[in-house]
Amino acid sequence: MTELFTPGAFEDSGGGPLYLQLQRLIAGAIASGQLKPGASLPSERELAAMTGLSRVTVRKGVAELVATGQLVQRRGSGTFVAPRVERLEQALSLLTSFTEDMERRGKTVESRWIARGLHAPAPEEVMALGLRTDDRVARLERVRSSDGVPLAIERASLPRDVLPDPMAVTDSLYAMLESLGQRPVRAVQRISAANLDPRDAELLGVGAGVAGLRIERISYLPSGKVVEFTRSLYRGDAYDFAVELKLAPDGERKPE
Incomplete structure (x- = not known):
C-alpha cells in the first residue's frame, strides 16, 4: 500500500488534474489485483500525507471512484474496494422469483x-391492486443477496386476502403464494433506469x-385478479435482462 501511494506517482505534469491521476492510480490497482476486493484504503488524512496531495484533491478522486461503484464507503468504517460482482443474465420471458432464479x-x-x-394502502397500491381505500395491504421490504453480495431491494405489496400474514414469509414469496393457492401465472413488468x-x-x-x-x-392469478405489485431496485453492475424476439406471423405484419 505504501509503495502505491507516493508523491512520485503524481510528478507527471501532463497527466491531467491531480484528482484524476489519483483516480486512475487506484482504478488501475483494482484492475490489476494490487488492491483486492474488500481491501481497506487509508483514510483521507493518511492518503493526503502519503501522496503529498491536498485532502480536497484526495476527497474528489475517491468520490469519483465511489460514484462509479469501484469503491464503497461505510459510515464509521472507512473506504473499501468494492466486491467483484458476477454479471447475471435474466430472461424476461419467465415469471420466477428471485429465490427460484x-x-x-x-x-x-x-x-x-x-x-x-399490514398497512392502509397508499394511492398507488389502491390503483395497482384494485383495492378499496378501507382495505389492508401486506407489505414486504427486504434486501435480496446471493452468495453474500446484495443484488436487489424488493418492495412487494399484496392484498390482505391473498397474504393475510406477511410475517409468515421467510424465503420465497412465490413459494408461500403457491402453498396458499395464490401463485401468479402472468405478469406485466416495466424496467427503467x-x-x-x-x-x-x-x-x-x-x-x-x-x-x-x-x-x-x-x-395476476388465472382468474385475472391482481395478486402482487412489486417495485424492485437492482444493481446496474450485476444484471443484464434479455428477451427473445420473434418475427410476427405473415398475417400480422404491416407493410412499411
Whole structure:
C-alpha cells in the first residue's frame, strides 16, 4: 500500500488534474489485483500525507471512484474496494422469483428484512391492486443477496386476502403464494433506469448515485385478479435482462 501511494506517482505534469491521476492510480490497482476486493484504503488524512496531495484533491478522486461503484464507503468504517460482482443474465420471458432464479443458478440466497406488516394502502397500491381505500395491504421490504453480495431491494405489496400474514414469509414469496393457492401465472413488468439514492445505495453496498434498474411488476392469478405489485431496485453492475424476439406471423405484419 505504501509503495502505491507516493508523491512520485503524481510528478507527471501532463497527466491531467491531480484528482484524476489519483483516480486512475487506484482504478488501475483494482484492475490489476494490487488492491483486492474488500481491501481497506487509508483514510483521507493518511492518503493526503502519503501522496503529498491536498485532502480536497484526495476527497474528489475517491468520490469519483465511489460514484462509479469501484469503491464503497461505510459510515464509521472507512473506504473499501468494492466486491467483484458476477454479471447475471435474466430472461424476461419467465415469471420466477428471485429465490427460484438464484437457486437455478446454484447460488445461495439470503434476505435481510427491512419491514413486514399490514398497512392502509397508499394511492398507488389502491390503483395497482384494485383495492378499496378501507382495505389492508401486506407489505414486504427486504434486501435480496446471493452468495453474500446484495443484488436487489424488493418492495412487494399484496392484498390482505391473498397474504393475510406477511410475517409468515421467510424465503420465497412465490413459494408461500403457491402453498396458499395464490401463485401468479402472468405478469406485466416495466424496467427503467435509476440512480440510487443514498439510502438504497447503502442497502446495496454501492455509492450513492450509481446506476441501477427499477423494475415494477404487476402479477395476476388465472382468474385475472391482481395478486402482487412489486417495485424492485437492482444493481446496474450485476444484471443484464434479455428477451427473445420473434418475427410476427405473415398475417400480422404491416407493410412499411
